[in-house]
Amino acid sequence: MKRNVLIIGAGGVAHVAAHKCAQNNISLGDIHVASRTLGKCKAIVDSIREKGSQRGSGLLKAHQLDALDVEATKALIRSTGSQIVINVGSPFLNMSVMTACIETGAAYLDTAIHEDPDQVCEPPPWYANHEWKRRDACRAAGATAILGVGFDPGVVNAYGRFAMDAYFDEVESIDIIDINAGSHGRYFATNFDPEINFREFTSNVWSWEGGQWKSSRMFEHRKDWDLPVVGRSTAYLTGHDELHSMSKNLGVPNIRFWMGFGDxxxxxxxxxxxxxxxxxxxxxxAEGLEVVPLKLVxxxxPDPASLAPTYIGKTCIGDLVKGTKNCRPREVLVYNVCDHKDCYEEVGSQAISYTAGVPVVAAAMLIANGVWDVRQMVNVEELDPKPFISLMNRMGLVTRVRDEQGDRVLDPYKESPATARSPKQVVDAPAV
Amino acid sequence: MKRNVLIIGAGGVAHVAAHKCAQNNISLGDIHVASRTLGKCKAIVDSIREKGSQRGSGLLKAHQLDALDVEATKALIRSTGSQIVINVGSPFLNMSVMTACIETGAAYLDTAIHEDPDQVCEPPPWYANHEWKRRDACRAAGATAILGVGFDPGVVNAYGRFAMDAYFDEVESIDIIDINAGSHGRYFATNFDPEINFREFTSNVWSWEGGQWKSSRMFEHRKDWDLPVVGRSTAYLTGHDELHSMSKNLGVPNIRFWMGFGDxxxxxxxxxxxxxxxxxxxxxxAEGLEVVPLKLVxxxxPDPASLAPTYIGKTCIGDLVKGTKNCRPREVLVYNVCDHKDCYEEVGSQAISYTAGVPVVAAAMLIANGVWDVRQMVNVEELDPKPFISLMNRMGLVTRVRDEQGDRVLDPYKESPATARSPKQVVDAPAV
Incomplete structure (x- = not known):
C-alpha cells in the first residue's frame, strides 16, 4: 500500500491527472505538482480549488523542479513523502525521473516513451533503447514502474490483452485506431505538445507485421474505418509507443497503429x-543564431491547453482485434468514446488530455491499493487488465465492446472467462 | 563623367551586376564588390574570372564591409576611388549607403526600396517614408541618386513612361505584370532573398486606383493575363515599390502591380x-530563445543562388498600358522575356537575378557617360527612357512591344515621336 503522489509536469495531461488525483485523494493522500515553471503548477492547484475537485483532506501543493536534476527530484520525493510519482512532463525527462524513483523506492508511472532530444525515431523496439535497460535495477530495488499508462499507449495495451484473454483462442491482428473527430476551431493546432506530436511523424513508420518490424513512410498507408459514434474515419499507419512492447509481450503476429488525420x-x-x-x-x-526549427514551430x-474551452466533438480510440475462437473467425472492437466538452466541464481540459490523464491516475490508485504494485518494471499489457478497465469505468472513461453480439459497456468481470489465458511473460498481479 | 564602381551586396543580383560591370569595364573602370561576408564577394570575383567576363583591364576586387557603418562605407568609396555605388545588398542598408554616397559625392543606385527591419508595409507612398526625405540633401550635394533601377521597380517604370510618351495622348491605366513561368525543380524556394520576398506579401496590398491609394488583402484579387511566350498566366494584385513613385510622377489614375503565383x-x-x-x-x-520566425524560414x-544551375523556362515582365491616342482607345504591352537557362550560361544566374542586375548596370553606364548623371535624386520614370531601353537591348534584356500593329522588338528611337510628351516633374536629361 502506497500513498502521496508527486505529479511531474504542468501541461494538459498533468492538469487532468492532478484533478483526478484530487478527486481520489482519500486513497491517494497528498498531491504535489512540480515542473520547471512554478506558475503553471500553481495554475493547476488553483483550478482544482476552483472546481472543488478535492474530495478528502490532505496537502495540495505546487513546486518548482528541474526534473533532469535527479538529486533535486529525489529530495522532493523525500520531502513530500511521495510514494507514487506520476511523470507526465516532457518525454525527455523519463530516465531522470525513473532514476530518482528507483533510488528512493517510489513507484514510477508515465504516459509516453523516453525520447532523446537529438534523436527522432530510434530503432525498434523503442523501449529497449532506454527504459528496459533499467529493468534489473527496478527488480533489485523492488521499485514498481509502469511504463506508458496513458490511453495510447496504456489503455489500448490493456484492451489488447483483455481481448486476447476474454474473446479469442488465437489472435491474428490488433489494429489500434485513434480518431479525434473533434474541432478546436483554430487554423491549426496540435492536441498535445507540438514538439512531441510532430516528432512522431517526421521519420519512418514502424509497424509489426507477420512477427517482424516493417518500415514505411508517414501517410503511405491509409484506411477508412467504420467506428461507433464518430462514423467512417480515415486513419494513417503511424509509428507509436505501444507497438514496441505489445509486439514483445503478446505473441500476436500483426500489431498496427492507425491515427486519424484530416487533409x-x-x-x-x-x-x-x-x-x-x-x-x-x-x-x-544569417545573423548567426542557432535555432531548432521544431522549437520555434x-x-x-497555440498552447494545446488553450484549445479546451471551445473544443467540441468526440474522440474514439480502441483496438480492433481479429482472430479465432473455437476454430471460428471473430472480430471484436474494444473502445472508448470521449467528449471534449464533457471533459472541459469536469476538469477544464479537452479529451486528448483527459484520455491520457485519467488512466495514469487509475494506475496510481491500483498501486496505492496494492493490486498493481508489482515491484518491478512492466508495460501495461503485462498486468491484469480487469481491475484497470473496471476502475476507469467509474472514473469517467467507460470502455465499450462491439462484436457479433452487438455494442455494449464492457464490464471486464462479466465478459472475462473464469480463468484468464496467459500471454507470454504476463506478470501475476494479485486479484482485486 | 564618372568611373569606378563599388557594388554593395553579394547575393544573386550582385552576382549579375558584377558580371555585367566586368563586361563593360572599359567604360566603368575598376569594379569592387563588398559585403558582410568576404567569401561571397570572392566567389563572385572568382566566377567573373572563370567566365572570362572582364573585357578591359582594371581592378576587380572583393572587400568585407558592414554597410550599416556609414564611415566604413565612405572610407571604402574613397580608398577605391569609386564614383558610382551600386547598392544591391539588403534593403535594410539603403539609407546608410545613400548617406555615404551623399557625403562622398558618389552616384547612388539601388534596385529595391528601403525597409525598416521592424516594419512591414509602411503607409504609402513608401518612398516618402525614407528615400525622398534625402532629396534636398542630394540636390545640395549635387549627388546623383537613381532609386529602384532593377527590373521591377526600374525597367517597368521606364516602360510606363515610354508608353505614355510614344503611344498615348491620355493614359487611363498601367498594369505591371510579372510572371515567372520557370521551374527550379525544388519543393519550394523563393527567387530572391526569402525574407524580402515574403515581406512583400504579409501585410495589406496597396494599389493606385482612380488617383487614390486602395488597400486590399493579398491574394484577394486575381486575374488571368494573355501574355507573349509564357501564354495565359494567373497573377494576383500585389503591393510593389514602383507604384509609390509612378503614382506621384506620371499623373496616371490607375497603376497596379500583378504578380504570378502558382497554387x-x-x-x-x-x-x-x-x-x-x-x-x-x-x-x-520555451527555452527562452528570442527568434524572428521569418529569419528562421x-x-x-534554399539559397536563391543555388537554384540557377537547374532553372528552366522563361520570365515575362511588362506594362500593359491602356488609354487613348487621337481620341481612339488603345492598348499597348511593353515587355521583356528572359530565359533562365540563357542567363545561367552567360553569367551563372537565373533570370530573376539577371533581370534585376542588368538594368542597374545599364543605369551605371548612363551615369558614367553623363546621360543620366542628373546630380539629384530621381525615380526611373523621371528620366528619359530611350537611352536606357536602347542600351539594355544591347546588354541582354531586349524590350518588345505588342499592339494593334503586332509584336516586335522595341527600338525606342524609331518608335518614339520626335518630341517627347513631358509627364509631370520629368527631369531633363542630356541626349545620348
Whole structure:
C-alpha cells in the first residue's frame, strides 16, 4: 500500500491527472505538482480549488523542479513523502525521473516513451533503447514502474490483452485506431505538445507485421474505418509507443497503429516537414543564431491547453482485434468514446488530455491499493487488465465492446472467462 | 563623367551586376564588390574570372564591409576611388549607403526600396517614408541618386513612361505584370532573398486606383493575363515599390502591380503566414530563445543562388498600358522575356537575378557617360527612357512591344515621336 503522489509536469495531461488525483485523494493522500515553471503548477492547484475537485483532506501543493536534476527530484520525493510519482512532463525527462524513483523506492508511472532530444525515431523496439535497460535495477530495488499508462499507449495495451484473454483462442491482428473527430476551431493546432506530436511523424513508420518490424513512410498507408459514434474515419499507419512492447509481450503476429488525420493537418504537416521546419537539428540563421526549427514551430502554435474551452466533438480510440475462437473467425472492437466538452466541464481540459490523464491516475490508485504494485518494471499489457478497465469505468472513461453480439459497456468481470489465458511473460498481479 | 564602381551586396543580383560591370569595364573602370561576408564577394570575383567576363583591364576586387557603418562605407568609396555605388545588398542598408554616397559625392543606385527591419508595409507612398526625405540633401550635394533601377521597380517604370510618351495622348491605366513561368525543380524556394520576398506579401496590398491609394488583402484579387511566350498566366494584385513613385510622377489614375503565383506557392505561403512563421516580430521559445520566425524560414529555404544551375523556362515582365491616342482607345504591352537557362550560361544566374542586375548596370553606364548623371535624386520614370531601353537591348534584356500593329522588338528611337510628351516633374536629361 502506497500513498502521496508527486505529479511531474504542468501541461494538459498533468492538469487532468492532478484533478483526478484530487478527486481520489482519500486513497491517494497528498498531491504535489512540480515542473520547471512554478506558475503553471500553481495554475493547476488553483483550478482544482476552483472546481472543488478535492474530495478528502490532505496537502495540495505546487513546486518548482528541474526534473533532469535527479538529486533535486529525489529530495522532493523525500520531502513530500511521495510514494507514487506520476511523470507526465516532457518525454525527455523519463530516465531522470525513473532514476530518482528507483533510488528512493517510489513507484514510477508515465504516459509516453523516453525520447532523446537529438534523436527522432530510434530503432525498434523503442523501449529497449532506454527504459528496459533499467529493468534489473527496478527488480533489485523492488521499485514498481509502469511504463506508458496513458490511453495510447496504456489503455489500448490493456484492451489488447483483455481481448486476447476474454474473446479469442488465437489472435491474428490488433489494429489500434485513434480518431479525434473533434474541432478546436483554430487554423491549426496540435492536441498535445507540438514538439512531441510532430516528432512522431517526421521519420519512418514502424509497424509489426507477420512477427517482424516493417518500415514505411508517414501517410503511405491509409484506411477508412467504420467506428461507433464518430462514423467512417480515415486513419494513417503511424509509428507509436505501444507497438514496441505489445509486439514483445503478446505473441500476436500483426500489431498496427492507425491515427486519424484530416487533409488540412496533412497539408500543414507536409509543408512544414518538407521545408525542414519540423527538424530537431539546429540551423543557423544569417545573423548567426542557432535555432531548432521544431522549437520555434512549437512557440508559434497555440498552447494545446488553450484549445479546451471551445473544443467540441468526440474522440474514439480502441483496438480492433481479429482472430479465432473455437476454430471460428471473430472480430471484436474494444473502445472508448470521449467528449471534449464533457471533459472541459469536469476538469477544464479537452479529451486528448483527459484520455491520457485519467488512466495514469487509475494506475496510481491500483498501486496505492496494492493490486498493481508489482515491484518491478512492466508495460501495461503485462498486468491484469480487469481491475484497470473496471476502475476507469467509474472514473469517467467507460470502455465499450462491439462484436457479433452487438455494442455494449464492457464490464471486464462479466465478459472475462473464469480463468484468464496467459500471454507470454504476463506478470501475476494479485486479484482485486 | 564618372568611373569606378563599388557594388554593395553579394547575393544573386550582385552576382549579375558584377558580371555585367566586368563586361563593360572599359567604360566603368575598376569594379569592387563588398559585403558582410568576404567569401561571397570572392566567389563572385572568382566566377567573373572563370567566365572570362572582364573585357578591359582594371581592378576587380572583393572587400568585407558592414554597410550599416556609414564611415566604413565612405572610407571604402574613397580608398577605391569609386564614383558610382551600386547598392544591391539588403534593403535594410539603403539609407546608410545613400548617406555615404551623399557625403562622398558618389552616384547612388539601388534596385529595391528601403525597409525598416521592424516594419512591414509602411503607409504609402513608401518612398516618402525614407528615400525622398534625402532629396534636398542630394540636390545640395549635387549627388546623383537613381532609386529602384532593377527590373521591377526600374525597367517597368521606364516602360510606363515610354508608353505614355510614344503611344498615348491620355493614359487611363498601367498594369505591371510579372510572371515567372520557370521551374527550379525544388519543393519550394523563393527567387530572391526569402525574407524580402515574403515581406512583400504579409501585410495589406496597396494599389493606385482612380488617383487614390486602395488597400486590399493579398491574394484577394486575381486575374488571368494573355501574355507573349509564357501564354495565359494567373497573377494576383500585389503591393510593389514602383507604384509609390509612378503614382506621384506620371499623373496616371490607375497603376497596379500583378504578380504570378502558382497554387503551390500560395499554399506554402498561406500555411507559413497563417501560423505566424513569416512574422518579422521575435517570438520566445520555451527555452527562452528570442527568434524572428521569418529569419528562421529564410535559413531553412534554399539559397536563391543555388537554384540557377537547374532553372528552366522563361520570365515575362511588362506594362500593359491602356488609354487613348487621337481620341481612339488603345492598348499597348511593353515587355521583356528572359530565359533562365540563357542567363545561367552567360553569367551563372537565373533570370530573376539577371533581370534585376542588368538594368542597374545599364543605369551605371548612363551615369558614367553623363546621360543620366542628373546630380539629384530621381525615380526611373523621371528620366528619359530611350537611352536606357536602347542600351539594355544591347546588354541582354531586349524590350518588345505588342499592339494593334503586332509584336516586335522595341527600338525606342524609331518608335518614339520626335518630341517627347513631358509627364509631370520629368527631369531633363542630356541626349545620348
Amino acid at each position: 488540412h493537418y496533412i497539408n500543414v504537416f507536409t509543408v512544414l516537414n518538407s521545408l525542414g521546419l519540423l527538424s530537431e537539428k539546429p540551423v543557423r540563421t 512549437k512557440a508559434v502554435l | 503551390h506557392y500560395i499554399n506554402v505561403f498561406t500555411v507559413l503566414n497563417s501560423l505566424g512563421l513569416l512574422s518579422e516580430k521575435p517570438v520566445r521559445t 529564410k535559413a531553412v529555404l
